[in-house]
Amino acid sequence: MTPPPVRRIAVDREPNVAAPRAPVNGTRPSAAPAGTTRRPATTVRERMRAESLWLAYGENWVVRDVSLPVRQGEVLALIGASGSGKTTFLRSLNRLTEITAGAARSGRITLDGQEIYELEVNELRRRVSMVFQQPNPFPMSIFDNVAYALAEQRPPRGRRRRRRTPELEQAVVDALRRAGLHEEIAGDLDRPALKLSGGQQQRLCIARALAAQPEVLLLDEPCSALDPISTATIEELIVGLRESVAIVIVTHNLQQAFRVADHVAFMHLGELVEYGTSEQVFDHPTVQRTRDYISGAFG
């Protein structure tokens, strides 16, 4: 098997730049040393599905006829050049496209078989949470950031919002643990979130998104503003989470897609060009455009 072009880029780099890659690496025998092959998830089941989805901003159709499944137990990576509609597709999954004026949609998106337009929008967004390209912690303490996600929309009568009950504190700590942040901040939950480093802020955002126990987690280039070490931490986190939550990640970084994803969808100019397991898309792309993109001919 000839090494795929994406590997060649990795080889050209300093070998230790992406050193902590080993644990998340290696869906493919050829790419990973023996023994580090990623264990497949025990159960894989479909949670969301887009069916002949078209999305537009105004007159401009930016996603054209895309059909994709989103499964729990695996990571789906969306790759493609800028303007290929990846982010729009991602944002449509929890109806965040709607906050842009003039957004339109055709086709179906379902969550567990139910059309997402039939769900109350905030209910949907609690079940399908999102982490953005730029870390966006709220200007409050670490604790309040996570507790904010946990606060009920309508608190029971007579109870103050975000009161620090032991249960709430436990839930916040759990979320921070899952995001691998709790040890780093040494339990100092009252620190202002904006005092954290960029990588820590992004993991706080992931913790915040995880706190409310979402069923699907959407990641929009979560590492593009981060250094390689923070990136590696977050990648490990993503792969570790795929058992409990379905994950969709948009990335410009092909190596990252290869490192974390089980399935890869390549989009170009709004169309879904190729979809398959990452081995298939990176090793044996069936479409010439995919081959060109992953070898760096354009994009």
Added chain:
Amino acid sequence: MAAALGASPPAAPPAVVRPPRELTSSWPLADRLGYWACWATGIGLCAIAAAIVLFMFVKGISTLRPSLFVESPAPSLRQSQSGGFLDPLVGTLIVTAIGIVLAAPAGVAIAAWLSEYGRPTWLARAVESTIETIAGVPSVVLAIFGLIIFSQSFLGFLSQRTVNGTVTATSFLVAGAVMALLALPLIFGATREALAQLPGRLREGSYALGKTRITTIRTVLLPAIRPGLASGIVLGIGRIVGDTAIVVFLLGETLKNEPANGVPLLGTLRGTGSTLTSYVYKNSPAGEGNAPQKAYAAAFVLMVIVLVLNATVTRLTSGGRPGGGNAFRLLKYWPLGR
């Protein structure tokens, strides 16, 4: 190489190198003239401001006694017996408090609605131009408008009735309510500006967690713009403290605070009185002119209050840090003698 990197650097560089001063002599004449004109205008304005402050200081400080702050005004043709300005000081506080209590929630709420919802568009546009109109109306027009509105019979509970039953429309409540219209556009503007400067990702982050717009506004956005809110409120206070027309029209002719009959606190609010501005006006040669020296003293106090408020705004909007203004540093840009 590794050893060189590992060695600790010296504590300070040997000498600080400064760029040479830029000379205007190489500039075209038109540019030099423009540059000097800018300097002249700036310095001229500073001179005028300094003259006002100095003049008021000299005039005011000579009459200013601590006793003026604790004595009520007394009707007397002799200046030495006409008392102090305790009542106007208290009056200023009351009018400002009423105005801000009314204007702050309204201004913040309208700004939040306009910038976060803004639907339907025609209503948003109408609200926006309404506020611009209010901001542009001279306060004397607001005052006479207030006089018409609040002398309606059914609003009599806000002021007092004369013996023949007409409503006076002069009271702290009435003056404060109209003052709220003065402060509203400032609070609205500051809030809106601050909300517009918040990054969109803050809102998206909250929506993506399944939060409603109103929860987002209340829990994320408004706490994030606290300095903006505070500076809007302080600007509003400054505007109310400094206004004269509304006080003259809607707070009555009395220099002392004269409570209406009835419950003590409510009586004061429904009663007439004066503020520092109306005190200055009435005691100056332009008014009855009985105590010009005390008018200067009160004007000085008023000016100090407004200057302190302005300094507060500057401090708040610069993120709590003092501006670091060093007057001598300005001399670097001195245009002459280059």
